[in-house]
Amino acid sequence: MGGDAMGQAPGGIAVVGTLNLDLVVRVERRPDVGETVLGTGYSERPGGKGANQAAAAAGVGPTALVGAVGSDDAGRLLLDAAESAGVDTRFVGRRPGPSGRAVIEVDESGDNRIIVVAGANDELAGGEVVAALDELRPTSVLTQLESPRAVTVAVAGWCRDSGARFVLNPSPVADLDPEIVALADPLVVNEGEAAHYDPGGPVRDGDVEEQARRLLSVARSVVITLGGRGVVVADGRHVDGPRVQHIPVPEVEVVDTTGAGDQFVGTLVASLDRGQTLVEASAASAQAATELVARER
Numbered sequence: 001m002g003g004d005a006m007g008q009a010p011g012g013i014a015v016v017g018t019l020n021l022d023l024v025v026r027v028e029r030r031p032d033v034g035e036t037v038l039g040t041g042y043s044e045r046p047g048g049k050g051a052n053q054a055a056a057a058a059g060v061g062p063t064a065l066v067g068a069v070g071s072d073d074a075g076r077l078l079l080d081a082a083e084s085a086g087v088d089t090r091f092v093g094r095r096p097g098p099s100g101r102a103v104i105e106v107d108e109s110g111d112n113r114i115i116v117v118a119g120a121n122d123e124l125a126g127g128e129v130v131a132a133l134d135e136l137r138p139t140s141v142l143t144q145l146e147s148p149r150a151v152t153v154a155v156a157g158w159c160r161d162s163g164a165r166f167v168l169n170p171s172p173v174a175d176l177d178p179e180i181v182a183l184a185d186p187l188v189v190n191e192g193e194a195a196h197y198d199p200g201g202p203v204r205d206g207d208v209e210e211q212a213r214r215l216l217s218v219a220r221s222v223v224i225t226l227g228g229r230g231v232v233v234a235d236g237r238h239v240d241g242p243r244v245q246h247i248p249v250p251e252v253e254v255v256d257t258t259g260a261g262d263q264f265v266g267t268l269v270a271s272l273d274r275g276q277t278l279v280e281a282s283a284a285s286a287q288a289a290t291e292l293v294a295r296e297r
Contacts, residue, residue, distance in 0.1 A: 010137035012062035017050020020100035046081035055085035056266025064088035070099035070120040091132035095120040110254035126154030187219035252294040264289040
Protein backbone atom coordinates (compact mmCIF):
# COMPACT_ATOMS: atom_id res chain seq x y z
CA MET A 1 0.00 0.00 0.00
CA GLY A 2 1.13 3.56 -0.55
CA GLY A 3 2.30 6.44 1.53
CA ASP A 4 4.96 7.20 4.12
CA ALA A 5 2.75 8.82 6.78
CA MET A 6 3.15 7.56 10.33
CA GLY A 7 0.43 5.10 11.32
CA GLN A 8 -2.19 6.08 13.85
CA ALA A 9 -2.81 4.10 17.01
CA PRO A 10 -6.05 2.07 17.23
CA GLY A 11 -9.04 4.38 17.48
CA GLY A 12 -9.61 7.67 15.71
CA ILE A 13 -11.18 8.05 12.29
CA ALA A 14 -11.00 6.11 9.06
CA VAL A 15 -12.31 7.68 5.86
CA VAL A 16 -13.00 5.22 3.06
CA GLY A 17 -13.33 6.94 -0.28
CA THR A 18 -11.92 8.45 -3.43
CA LEU A 19 -8.85 10.47 -4.33
CA ASN A 20 -9.04 12.56 -7.51
CA LEU A 21 -7.00 15.20 -9.23
CA ASP A 22 -9.36 18.17 -9.64
CA LEU A 23 -9.12 20.07 -12.92
CA VAL A 24 -10.81 23.37 -12.13
CA VAL A 25 -11.97 25.76 -14.86
CA ARG A 26 -13.35 29.19 -13.96
CA VAL A 27 -15.92 30.78 -16.27
CA GLU A 28 -18.08 33.89 -16.11
CA ARG A 29 -21.10 31.76 -16.99
CA ARG A 30 -21.75 28.16 -17.90
CA PRO A 31 -21.95 27.40 -21.65
CA ASP A 32 -25.21 26.29 -23.23
CA VAL A 33 -25.34 23.06 -25.20
CA GLY A 34 -23.06 23.36 -28.24
CA GLU A 35 -21.67 26.72 -27.10
CA THR A 36 -18.03 27.60 -26.43
CA VAL A 37 -17.12 30.14 -23.75
CA LEU A 38 -13.73 31.47 -22.71
CA GLY A 39 -12.43 30.43 -19.31
CA THR A 40 -11.15 33.03 -16.86
CA GLY A 41 -8.81 30.70 -14.95
CA TYR A 42 -7.55 27.16 -14.57
CA SER A 43 -5.95 25.19 -11.75
CA GLU A 44 -5.18 21.61 -10.74
CA ARG A 45 -5.49 20.54 -7.13
CA PRO A 46 -5.87 17.37 -5.08
CA GLY A 47 -9.44 16.34 -4.38
CA GLY A 48 -11.91 13.47 -4.25
CA LYS A 49 -14.51 13.12 -1.55
CA GLY A 50 -12.46 10.66 0.45
CA ALA A 51 -9.28 12.72 0.37
CA ASN A 52 -11.09 16.01 1.00
CA GLN A 53 -13.02 14.64 3.96
CA ALA A 54 -9.94 12.95 5.41
CA ALA A 55 -7.95 16.18 5.21
CA ALA A 56 -10.74 18.05 7.00
CA ALA A 57 -10.99 15.37 9.69
CA ALA A 58 -7.21 15.30 10.18
CA GLY A 59 -7.37 18.96 11.13
CA VAL A 60 -9.34 17.88 14.20
CA GLY A 61 -8.06 14.39 15.12
CA PRO A 62 -6.07 11.32 13.97
CA THR A 63 -7.39 10.20 10.57
CA ALA A 64 -6.52 7.41 8.14
CA LEU A 65 -7.63 7.18 4.51
CA VAL A 66 -8.50 3.94 2.73
CA GLY A 67 -8.58 4.21 -1.07
CA ALA A 68 -6.67 3.77 -4.32
CA VAL A 69 -4.65 5.92 -6.72
CA GLY A 70 -3.03 5.17 -10.06
CA SER A 71 0.59 4.65 -11.05
CA ASP A 72 0.71 8.07 -12.74
CA ASP A 73 2.23 11.30 -11.45
CA ALA A 74 -1.19 12.35 -10.19
CA GLY A 75 -1.21 9.35 -7.83
CA ARG A 76 2.01 10.48 -6.17
CA LEU A 77 0.72 14.06 -5.96
CA LEU A 78 -2.50 12.89 -4.30
CA LEU A 79 -0.63 10.82 -1.73
CA ASP A 80 1.76 13.68 -0.97
CA ALA A 81 -1.13 16.10 -0.50
CA ALA A 82 -2.96 13.78 1.90
CA GLU A 83 0.20 13.16 3.92
CA SER A 84 0.90 16.91 4.06
CA ALA A 85 -2.57 17.34 5.59
CA GLY A 86 -1.64 14.87 8.33
CA VAL A 87 -3.58 11.90 6.94
CA ASP A 88 -2.33 8.32 7.43
CA THR A 89 -2.11 6.99 3.84
CA ARG A 90 -0.76 3.48 4.52
CA PHE A 91 -4.00 2.02 3.21
CA VAL A 92 -4.15 3.97 -0.05
CA GLY A 93 -3.10 1.40 -2.65
CA ARG A 94 -1.45 2.15 -5.98
CA ARG A 95 -2.87 0.56 -9.13
CA PRO A 96 -1.55 0.35 -12.70
CA GLY A 97 -3.12 3.06 -14.85
CA PRO A 98 -4.55 6.52 -14.20
CA SER A 99 -5.71 8.06 -10.96
CA GLY A 100 -9.20 9.49 -10.68
CA ARG A 101 -9.97 12.89 -12.17
CA ALA A 102 -12.71 15.46 -11.58
CA VAL A 103 -13.43 18.21 -14.10
CA ILE A 104 -14.94 21.13 -12.20
CA GLU A 105 -16.57 24.18 -13.75
CA VAL A 106 -16.91 27.16 -11.37
CA ASP A 107 -18.92 30.22 -12.42
CA GLU A 108 -18.57 33.78 -11.11
CA SER A 109 -21.19 33.16 -8.38
CA GLY A 110 -19.01 30.36 -6.96
CA ASP A 111 -21.40 27.56 -7.95
CA ASN A 112 -19.95 24.50 -9.64
CA ARG A 113 -20.65 21.54 -11.88
CA ILE A 114 -18.50 18.43 -11.55
CA ILE A 115 -17.76 15.41 -13.77
CA VAL A 116 -15.85 12.58 -12.08
CA VAL A 117 -13.86 9.88 -13.89
CA ALA A 118 -13.15 7.14 -11.34
CA GLY A 119 -9.83 5.75 -12.61
CA ALA A 120 -8.08 3.75 -9.88
CA ASN A 121 -10.88 4.47 -7.41
CA ASP A 122 -13.02 1.84 -9.13
CA GLU A 123 -10.49 -0.85 -8.23
CA LEU A 124 -10.90 -0.54 -4.46
CA ALA A 125 -12.32 -3.86 -3.19
CA GLY A 126 -14.52 -4.62 -0.20
CA GLY A 127 -12.14 -7.26 1.19
CA GLU A 128 -9.27 -4.81 1.03
CA VAL A 129 -11.34 -2.27 2.97
CA VAL A 130 -12.20 -4.79 5.69
CA ALA A 131 -8.53 -5.78 6.06
CA ALA A 132 -7.53 -2.12 6.44
CA LEU A 133 -10.23 -1.44 9.04
CA ASP A 134 -9.27 -4.60 10.95
CA GLU A 135 -5.75 -3.22 11.30
CA LEU A 136 -6.72 0.38 12.00
CA ARG A 137 -9.55 -0.40 14.49
CA PRO A 138 -11.08 3.09 14.18
CA THR A 139 -13.85 4.28 16.49
CA SER A 140 -15.55 6.15 13.62
CA VAL A 141 -15.69 5.35 9.90
CA LEU A 142 -16.90 7.74 7.20
CA THR A 143 -17.72 6.79 3.63
CA GLN A 144 -19.54 8.20 0.58
CA LEU A 145 -20.88 6.69 -2.65
CA GLU A 146 -18.15 7.60 -5.16
CA SER A 147 -16.51 4.21 -4.51
CA PRO A 148 -17.86 0.87 -5.78
CA ARG A 149 -21.02 -0.37 -4.04
CA ALA A 150 -19.12 -3.30 -2.51
CA VAL A 151 -17.03 -0.79 -0.56
CA THR A 152 -20.12 0.78 1.04
CA VAL A 153 -21.43 -2.66 1.98
CA ALA A 154 -18.07 -3.61 3.49
CA VAL A 155 -17.80 -0.44 5.57
CA ALA A 156 -21.34 -0.72 6.91
CA GLY A 157 -20.86 -4.38 7.81
CA TRP A 158 -17.56 -3.74 9.55
CA CYS A 159 -19.05 -0.91 11.63
CA ARG A 160 -22.05 -3.05 12.55
CA ASP A 161 -19.84 -5.90 13.71
CA SER A 162 -17.23 -3.78 15.50
CA GLY A 163 -19.51 -1.20 17.10
CA ALA A 164 -17.72 1.71 15.41
CA ARG A 165 -19.74 4.79 14.48
CA PHE A 166 -20.83 4.62 10.82
CA VAL A 167 -21.11 8.06 9.21
CA LEU A 168 -22.64 7.95 5.74
CA ASN A 169 -22.56 10.77 3.20
CA PRO A 170 -24.53 9.22 0.30
CA SER A 171 -23.10 11.35 -2.48
CA PRO A 172 -23.53 10.97 -5.40
CA VAL A 173 -27.03 9.84 -4.45
CA ALA A 174 -27.91 6.20 -5.17
CA ASP A 175 -30.31 3.54 -3.96
CA LEU A 176 -29.02 1.62 -0.94
CA ASP A 177 -30.27 -1.34 1.06
CA PRO A 178 -32.33 -0.03 3.99
CA GLU A 179 -30.12 -2.03 6.37
CA ILE A 180 -27.13 0.11 5.39
CA VAL A 181 -28.94 3.44 5.77
CA ALA A 182 -30.33 2.28 9.13
CA LEU A 183 -26.78 2.06 10.53
CA ALA A 184 -25.93 5.67 9.63
CA ASP A 185 -25.15 7.80 12.68
CA PRO A 186 -25.52 10.32 11.22
CA LEU A 187 -26.82 10.20 7.66
CA VAL A 188 -25.36 13.42 6.18
CA VAL A 189 -27.28 14.68 3.14
CA ASN A 190 -28.02 17.85 1.21
CA GLU A 191 -31.61 18.72 0.29
CA GLY A 192 -31.66 16.68 -2.92
CA GLU A 193 -30.20 13.63 -1.22
CA ALA A 194 -32.60 14.02 1.72
CA ALA A 195 -35.56 13.88 -0.67
CA HIS A 196 -34.21 10.67 -2.20
CA TYR A 197 -34.10 8.84 1.15
CA ASP A 198 -37.20 10.43 2.70
CA PRO A 199 -39.87 7.71 3.06
CA GLY A 200 -42.58 10.37 3.13
CA GLY A 201 -41.99 11.79 -0.32
CA PRO A 202 -41.58 15.50 -1.20
CA VAL A 203 -41.35 17.88 1.73
CA ARG A 204 -44.28 20.26 2.28
CA ASP A 205 -43.62 23.99 1.85
CA GLY A 206 -39.88 23.55 2.16
CA ASP A 207 -40.22 22.17 5.70
CA VAL A 208 -36.75 20.66 6.03
CA GLU A 209 -37.18 20.11 9.77
CA GLU A 210 -40.17 17.89 9.08
CA GLN A 211 -38.12 16.00 6.51
CA ALA A 212 -35.29 15.50 9.00
CA ARG A 213 -37.80 14.15 11.52
CA ARG A 214 -39.12 11.67 8.94
CA LEU A 215 -35.62 10.53 8.05
CA LEU A 216 -35.16 9.39 11.64
CA SER A 217 -37.33 6.45 10.66
CA VAL A 218 -34.57 5.24 8.30
CA ALA A 219 -31.32 6.35 10.05
CA ARG A 220 -30.12 6.70 13.64
CA SER A 221 -29.49 10.42 13.28
CA VAL A 222 -29.67 12.91 10.43
CA VAL A 223 -27.87 16.06 9.29
CA ILE A 224 -29.26 18.00 6.31
CA THR A 225 -26.99 20.70 4.88
CA LEU A 226 -28.67 23.75 3.34
CA GLY A 227 -25.71 25.71 1.98
CA GLY A 228 -25.92 29.35 3.03
CA ARG A 229 -29.14 28.64 4.97
CA GLY A 230 -27.39 26.50 7.52
CA VAL A 231 -27.92 22.96 8.76
CA VAL A 232 -30.83 20.94 10.19
CA VAL A 233 -29.94 18.27 12.75
CA ALA A 234 -32.21 15.46 13.95
CA ASP A 235 -31.53 12.93 16.71
CA GLY A 236 -34.12 10.46 17.94
CA ARG A 237 -32.28 9.18 21.00
CA HIS A 238 -33.51 11.62 23.62
CA VAL A 239 -35.71 10.46 26.48
CA ASP A 240 -38.21 13.21 25.76
CA GLY A 241 -38.51 12.32 22.06
CA PRO A 242 -36.76 13.28 18.81
CA ARG A 243 -34.97 16.60 18.73
CA VAL A 244 -34.74 18.61 15.52
CA GLN A 245 -32.78 21.84 15.40
CA HIS A 246 -31.86 24.38 12.73
CA ILE A 247 -28.33 25.80 12.93
CA PRO A 248 -27.80 29.03 10.97
CA VAL A 249 -24.49 30.04 9.39
CA PRO A 250 -23.02 33.54 8.96
CA GLU A 251 -23.56 35.27 5.64
CA VAL A 252 -20.35 35.52 3.58
CA GLU A 253 -19.33 36.45 0.06
CA VAL A 254 -19.01 33.12 -1.76
CA VAL A 255 -15.85 32.62 -3.84
CA ASP A 256 -15.92 28.88 -4.57
CA THR A 257 -18.26 26.21 -3.17
CA THR A 258 -16.05 23.30 -4.34
CA GLY A 259 -15.28 20.96 -1.46
CA ALA A 260 -17.50 22.76 1.05
CA GLY A 261 -19.65 19.71 1.66
CA ASP A 262 -16.55 17.58 2.19
CA GLN A 263 -15.11 20.12 4.61
CA PHE A 264 -18.36 19.95 6.56
CA VAL A 265 -18.57 16.15 6.68
CA GLY A 266 -14.91 15.59 7.54
CA THR A 267 -15.02 18.12 10.36
CA LEU A 268 -18.29 16.61 11.56
CA VAL A 269 -17.04 13.03 11.92
CA ALA A 270 -13.87 14.18 13.69
CA SER A 271 -15.79 16.44 16.07
CA LEU A 272 -18.21 13.64 16.91
CA ASP A 273 -15.31 11.24 17.46
CA ARG A 274 -13.86 13.71 19.99
CA GLY A 275 -17.07 13.60 22.00
CA GLN A 276 -19.04 16.62 20.80
CA THR A 277 -22.81 16.34 20.54
CA LEU A 278 -24.39 16.23 17.10
CA VAL A 279 -25.50 19.86 17.45
CA GLU A 280 -22.06 21.03 18.62
CA ALA A 281 -20.27 19.11 15.89
CA SER A 282 -22.66 20.36 13.20
CA ALA A 283 -22.19 23.97 14.28
CA ALA A 284 -18.40 23.65 14.19
CA SER A 285 -18.56 21.95 10.80
CA ALA A 286 -20.86 24.58 9.32
CA GLN A 287 -18.42 27.26 10.43
CA ALA A 288 -15.51 25.41 8.80
CA ALA A 289 -17.41 25.02 5.51
CA THR A 290 -18.45 28.67 5.55
CA GLU A 291 -14.86 29.79 5.93
CA LEU A 292 -13.85 27.54 3.03
CA VAL A 293 -16.35 28.93 0.51
CA ALA A 294 -15.24 32.48 1.30
CA ARG A 295 -11.56 31.71 0.66
CA GLU A 296 -9.70 32.31 -2.59
CA ARG A 297 -8.10 29.02 -3.72
